[in-house]
Amino acid sequence: MSFPLSLRRAAARPRLRLLPLLLSRLGLGRSRRRLAELDTHLLRDIGLSRAQADAESERPIWDAPSHWTR
Template sequence: MAFLTLPRLTATRSRRSTASLRDLLALYRERRQLARLDTRALRDIGLDHLSADAESRRPLWDVPAHWHQD
């Protein structure tokens, strides 16, 4: 069975681009992983449980602000 390998997201985005399905799926996975981190891991990345919980519960269409910048 062949698996689809998705390329990594880059920091640069074209001015007129919108969030692609690939971007949204990556965001969904990142938020799910964030919700699973323990206290030590959250501390390592500079977050507390309240901040991590708030970020992980954001709806999928609530994308990072830099995706909207022109």
């Protein structure tokens, strides 16, 4: 049995939105790992303490600020 084209397209839409979300969250995790690797003087240049950088780098990838996901 074949489904109408409109139903097939509607079923494909959630998958199309999932990939960009997954890629952005993986990028967020990569950025957080890199933040943890920065030296203290580089962190000072961007206005963060070592404790702030460590706290941010330990956050899970699904814990992103809402203004990042718009």
